[in-house]
Amino acid sequence: MKLFPLSVSLVAALVLVGCDRIDPNSPLGKRKAIYQQMLDTKEDLGGMLRGRLTFDPQGFVNGAAKLDELSRQPWQHYPEVKEEQSDARADVWQQQERFNQMARELEAHTAALVAATTQSPVTADSVAPAFQRVEDACEACHKEFRAY
Template structure:
């Protein structure tokens, strides 16, 4: 009896595992890209708050990487119904121009960060305002278009 119960439980677990996230879905792909951007931004923040050692060259390369990464997730926001596993509000499609403007604000803030990082300041605090601009662009978009 115990072997039968154990076998049934293992079969059930295997079936539930097979019902996992579709790793080719637009929601999954954009979430992965946003997570990568978050990790990159955390590295920049870590250099400025002392959690990581500040190196102007590394900061510049990381800022450039974040700017490049920021172009990726938008392709996965094509018009569609909001999926169960999505935190995107329907407003993204209903207010497409405003959503595009928010993307443009992020792009501008990232360009400003890269330009500031290119000066390779010895005083890392000079980069704090531009990184805060990036964070504000993210927060503004999230407050308007993301279910928290």
């Protein structure tokens, strides 16, 4: 009979743990997935520029194009009202004009990064300034709109 209370407790604990999960099909889940892809791509590019990874010109070109494509996607997944689990500050919804301006700035910087990769030869030195502007745009938006 002691097994029944333990089983009930275990099931209740699993249900509660599952409540913290984000539905991958929700707007929050979709944009978090995009942001994670952006971060992974940005880390690979930064790793090439900082010597953590071997600089691969074609890999950098491909990564820059992927980052540019991803930079245009998360904005469509911000609903009109903030979700309870969101890491974004309420300012995203209260200052939408500013938030959208910063999103367009990021898109412009990722497009400029892609443009920098069209100049031959593609070297770490030739793309580093454009990449730094992308990183600066990400950081500026996080400082202004992300709740840490």
